[in-house]
Amino acid sequence: MRNKRRFEFGPATLVAAAFIGPGTVVTATLAGANFGYALLWALLFSIAATIVLQEMxxxxxxxxxxxxxxxxxxxxxxxxxxxxxxxLILLAVVVGNSVYQGGNLSGARLGLVELIPWLPSQSIPFILAVVAGIILWAGHYRLIERVLIALVAVMSFAFLATFVLTQPVWSELWQGLLQPSIPTGATLTVIALIGTTVVPYNLFLHASAVAQKWHAAEDLRYARRDIWVSVPLGGIISMAIVASAASAFFGRAIEINSAADMSRSLQPLFGDAASLFMAVGLFSAGLSSALTAPLAAAYALAGMFGFKGGLQGRAFRATWLIILVIGTVIASLGWRPIEVIWVAQIANGLLLPLMAAFLIWACNRPELGQYRNAWWQNAVAVLVWCVALALGVRSIGSAVGLW
Incomplete structure (x- = not known):
């Protein structure tokens, strides 16, 4: 019966939910508004790199x-x-996600404020944190997976509907997707687009999640199907945001500094529906990342220090709860702890190439037997490692003010 098992979304959907967060929405919005369709190829490349790393x-x-x-x-x-x-893992994944959690909740709040204007803005992060806390505290992987699949479905519909309503120029879209170019001043945006998709904490999230869902090596084919559907779906969402911003704002005298600006500015151009869909997408992206960031940090810490009890273990719950509380405080008070973000950025810059190198090494070890990397997998993985190294150098350089 194994060979007849139908396809179902699984742990790779968590990965898509994690990298389509407020940071990605903002980066993709600014890429489209400032450079049109020209940088779509960077997202195509980043999805290919993500597939390689997440498969390993x-x-x-x-x-x-x-x-x-x-x-x-x-x-x-x-x-x-x-x-x-x-x-490095402690700084980049645990400490970093504690800070970035504030951005996730803030992004979800921006979307919800657009949808329900009468809600008191300052109370929204607490409401969202309670919702996330209840889902995580239940301690059932299947429940978390289903919630995140639902959120990915909602944001897919919302962002793709926005894409359709903004009426993309298809010839320019295909040119930007298939003909790589870097317009003047776009280098940092290219790096940002790749860097918001290829992120180290998703490696911890995915490795632990698949071990929870599948327990036999022959089930790897199901995980691969999941990766090949879910990760490209996340990439399509990012591309839809870039294309929507390009269609709506590139070449127009409209200042766009955030995804919330885009949501509000779409209304006079394309009607209430476009603005509504963008707000729904931003809310879903923020809430999904608000679930995955604490979960990934807890998985990382549990693996390193051998926490027992799984999702319902005290130490596991304490880890994600601390991150959720810190993020809620940051989002509610509007803090921007620059020093901590600086440290986390440097740690991420170091961790990504190290984790990519570790995966290449680990996937060539005798313990994996027939599931070790083939030569072509190593060749592709080394290419991805070079990109990860370049991203890491760029991240560290940005943090220390070199460029």
């Missing part, structure tokens, strides 16, 4: 039945290297 993370998780943090703890024996990686 999923393969490692299913075959070893361990999360990425557990694999690091078991495969890396040198104390100095292990503690160095643990420190």
């Amino acid at each position: 993370a999923a393969r490692l998780g299913i075959v070893t039945q361990k999360g990425l943090g557990e694999s690091i703890a078991s495969f890396v024996q040198q104390p100095w290297l292990r503690y160095g990686l643990f420190t």
Whole structure:
């Protein structure tokens, strides 16, 4: 019966829900408003890179039945290297997600304010945090997966409907997708588009989630189907946002600084429906990331330190709860803790190429047997590693003010 199992969305949907957050919506909006369709190719590339990395993370998780943090703890024996990686993971995934959680809740609030103007803005982060907390506290992976699948479905419909209503110029869209170019002043935006899609904490999230859902190595084919559907779907959503902003604002004297600006500005151009769909998409993106960011951090910490009890374990719950509380405070008070973001940005810049290198190494180990990387997988993975290294260097350079 295994061969006849129908396709179903799974852990890769969590990955899509995680990288389509408020940061991605803002970056994609500004890319389209400032450079039209010209940077769509960067998203196409970033989705290909994400598929390569997430497939290796999923393969490692299913075959070893361990999360990425557990694999690091078991495969890396040198104390100095292990503690160095643990420190980076703590800074980039746990501390960083605590801060970025504020942005997730703020983004969801912006969308909800557009939808329900009479709601008191300051109370919205608390309401959203309570909703996220109830879902995570239930401690059932299947429930979390279903909620995130629903949110991805809602944001897919919302952003794709916005895309249709803004009437894209198809010839320019295909040119931007298939003919790579970097307009003057667009280099940083290209890096930002790739960097908001290829993110290290999704590797921890995915490896742990597939180990929860599938328990036999032959189930890897189901995980791959999930990756090949869910991750490109996330990419299509990002592309739809870029194209919508390009259709609506590129070449027009309309200042767009955020996704909320885009939602409000669409109304006089394309009617209430376009503005409504954009607000729904922004809300769904914020709430989905508000669920996945604490979850990924808890998975990472649980793997590194061997927390017991799974999703219902005390230490696991304490980890995501702390991140949720910190994010709620940041979103409610409007804080922007620059120093912590600076540290997290540097840690992310170091962690992404290191995690990509670890995955390449781990997926070539004898323990994986027939599921080790083939030569062509190593060739593609090394290319992705080079991109990850470039992104890491750029992230660190930005944090220290070099460019």
